[in-house]
Amino acid sequence: SAVISQKPSRDICQRGTSLTIQCQVDSQVTMMFWYRQQPGQSLTLIATANQGSEATYESGFVIDKFPISRPNLTFSTLTVSNMSPEDSSIYLCSVEDHGSAGVYSYEQYFGPGTRLTVT
């Protein structure tokens, strides 16, 4: 399974500023995803990022607020722009990789998350 790292692991930011979160994978993957997990909640998909194309955003999330880069098959960034306290969440990078059943299974693995607090 893919091993995923994220930077920073946590940060405290002032409202109105922006933070860029990095996601690094130890193998080349086609599909990368960014999720948000608000306090005490489940995971919500922000966008899907494929290398060489624009990210696809889910309802309620827009590129101006959450710009994403995907320069190659092992790396992606998510920027949280013009932050407000409502953006305080855990942001998780995820990748899709073939699972134990080989090329016919599509398992999804998660990074450790970036814990963002906006004051």
Place this chain on the structure above:
Amino acid sequence: GESVGLHLPTLSVQEGDNSIINCAYSNSASDYFIWYKQESGKGPQFIIDIRSNMDKRQGQRVTVLLNKTVKHLSLQIAATQPGDSAVYFCAEKLNNAGNMLTFGGGTRLMVKP
């Protein structure tokens, strides 16, 4: 402290007992289901998956049951240990590349020594 799981339903079990965590999924077209475990301060960890052509799958100390008729999924943990304490999420998707995972609300499992 860790904020994940503060407002989630909680299942409290005695160490050594079996645990059953339930999940209702939403999309009758979903054909692939996954259980994740999220420990404090970590991202979700893959536990076990099941495809819709099966109704039961067993792993090490874990069993997943799928009832497509009522769109219900359960995770059974045998001989629950303190290290099993975590938040557990079910997720569903269409088993094709690139389709999004939809997560359930999650259940916090607390194991009493």
